[in-house]
Amino acid sequence: xxxxxxxxxxxxxxxxxxxxxxxxxxxxxxxxxxxxxxxxxxxxxxxxxxxxxxxxxxxxxxxxxxxxxxxxxxxxxxxxxxxxxxxxxxxxxxxxxxxxxxxxxxxxxxxxxxxxxxxxxxxxxxxxxxxxxxxxxxxxxxxxxxxxxxxxxxxxxxxxxxxxxxxxxxxxxxxxxxxxxxxxxxxxxxxxxxxxxxxxxxxxxxxxxxxxxxxxxxxxxxxxxxxxxxxxxxxxxxxxxxxxxxxxxxxxxxxxxxxxxxxxxxxxxxxxxxxxxxxxxxxxxxxxxxxxxxxx
Numbered sequence: 517x518x519x520x521x522x523x524x525x526x527x528x529x530x531x532x533x534x535x536x537x538x539x540x541x542x543x544x545x546x547x548x549x550x551x552x553x554x555x556x557x558x559x560x561x562x563x564x565x566x567x568x569x570x571x572x573x574x575x576x577x578x579x580x581x582x583x584x585x586x587x588x589x590x591x592x593x594x595x596x597x598x599x600x601x602x603x604x605x606x607x608x609x610x611x612x613x614x615x616x617x618x619x620x621x622x623x624x625x626x627x628x629x630x631x632x633x634x635x636x637x638x639x640x641x642x643x644x645x646x647x648x649x650x651x652x653x654x655x656x657x658x659x660x661x662x663x664x665x666x667x668x669x670x671x672x673x674x675x676x677x678x679x680x681x682x683x684x685x686x687x688x689x690x691x692x693x694x695x696x697x698x699x700x701x702x703x704x705x706x707x708x709x710x711x712x713x714x715x716x717x718x719x720x721x722x723x724x725x726x727x728x729x730x731x732x733x734x735x736x737x738x739x740x741x742x743x744x745x746x747x748x749x750x751x752x753x754x755x756x757x758x759x760x761x762x763x764x765x766x767x768x769x770x771x772x773x774x775x776x777x778x779x780x781x782x783x784x785x786x787x788x789x790x791x792x793x794x795x796x797x798x799x800x801x802x803x804x805x806x807x808x809x810x811x812x
Contacts, residue, residue: 522750525746525747525749525750525751526751528743528746528747529744529747529751529756529759530759530762531743532740532743532744532747533759533760533762533763533766534762534766535735535736535739535740536736536740536760536763536766536767537762537763537765537766537767537769537770538736538766538767538770539732539736539763539767540604540608540611540612540767540771541608541767541770541771541774542728542731542732542736543600543601543604543605543608544604544605544608544771544775545728546725546728546729546732547722547725548721548725549605550597550598550601550602550604550605551598551704551707551708551713552713552718553601554594554597554598554601554700554704555701555704555705555708556721556729556733557597557729557732557733557737558594558697558700558701558704558733558737559701559733560729560730560732560733560734560737560738561697561733561734561737561738561741562694562697562698562701562738564733564734564738565690565693565694565697565738565741565742566694568690568738568742569690569691569694572690574688574690574691576691576694578687578691578695582687582695583695586692586695586696586698586699587695587696587698587699587702587703588699589676589679589680589696589699590695590696590697590698590699590700590701590702590703591699591700591703592672592675592676593672593676593696593697593699593700594699594700594701594703594704595672596669596672596673596676597669597700599665599666599668599669599672600615600665600666600669602665603615603661603662603663603665603666603669606659606661606662606665607659607662607779608767608768608771608775608779609767609768609771609772609779609781609785609789610652610656610659610662610663610666610781610785611662611665611666611669611767612666612763612764612765612767612768612771613648613649613652613666613764613768613785613788613789613792614649614652614662614663614666614667614670615666615667615669615670615673615763615764616645616648616649616670616760616764616792616793616795617642617645617646617649617667617670617792618670618671618673618674618677618760619638619641619642619645619674619795620639620641620642620643620645620646621642621670621671621673621674621675622642622674622677622678622756623635623638623639623641623642624639624642625674625675625678626678626681626752629678629679629681629682630681630682630752641795641798642795644791644792644794644795645791645792645795647791648788648789648790648791648792649663649667649788649792650788651784651787651788651791652784652785652788652789654784655782655784655785655788656781656782656784656785673760676696677748677756680692680696680745680748681748681752681756684745684746684748684749685749689742689745689746689748689749690742692745693738693741693742693745697737697741744756762793764789764792764793765793768789
């Protein structure tokens with residue numbers, strides 16, 4: 517039987533994933549390109565996290581080595597978001613289905629950081645997810661760019677999730693979130709400064725976009741980023757990435773409801789998506805069978 521403390525983390529994780537299910541919708545309705553979209557998302561979330569830290573009377577002081585490490589991870593997060601939202605702009609359903617292969621990448625990467633053997637079961641389930649992506653690729657060739665970008669986004673997600681899974685044992689989740697997002701914002705700002713991207717048009721954002729961006733930055737970024745790092749105290753990066761696959765189900769559902777024909781796919785696509793999503797339920801069942809695991 518699951519302990520109440522662990523159950524609380526699982527419930528929080530599923531609440532986070534439910535919110536994340538709306539992120540591709542925001543990515544589509546906000547008319548900004550992926551680069552400025554991610555930049556504004558972080559810009560709005562960062563002060564909110566800082567205020568939250570100060571309200572809790574927590575210190576933001578860290579050593580230079582940790583700061584550089586967080587900035588490096590933040591760059592990975594920024595690149596992950598760029599790939600994800602560039603794919604979303606093409607097609608949400610394809611993006612969300614292929615993004616689910618993050619569990620496969622996590623199954624490969626995680627043992628190196630947590631110093632444990634690779635799990636054959638995890639690798640097999642990850643490969644099943646990849647097979648589902650291959651099936652989608654074979655029938656939805658016009659969305660090749662979205663497939664490639666979403667797979668790259670999944671790789672980035674798995675990488676920073678695994679790394680944060682180790683850092684949360686040493687650092688406060690709010691501090692991790694604050695400095696990683698700061699690193700992501702700095703990386704993108706340097707890029708815009710070098711390429712001349714900070715033009716008058718860049719800062720000409722419509723009121724409707726501002727409304728969406730504020731909700732996007734505060735609820736879908738600031739809150740969920742801190743909370744997702746926090747749950748890693750009890751939940752492994754592999755299970756986190758596999759559960760995040762539910763985000764794809766929510767995302768595809770809302771995309772179909774809101775955008776209708778633009779997101780209506782072939783029957784073969786839904787077969788491939790069903791293959792990927794079935795892995796989520798199988799993982800939950802297998803994890804539940806284990807007796808009092810240290811980390812799930």
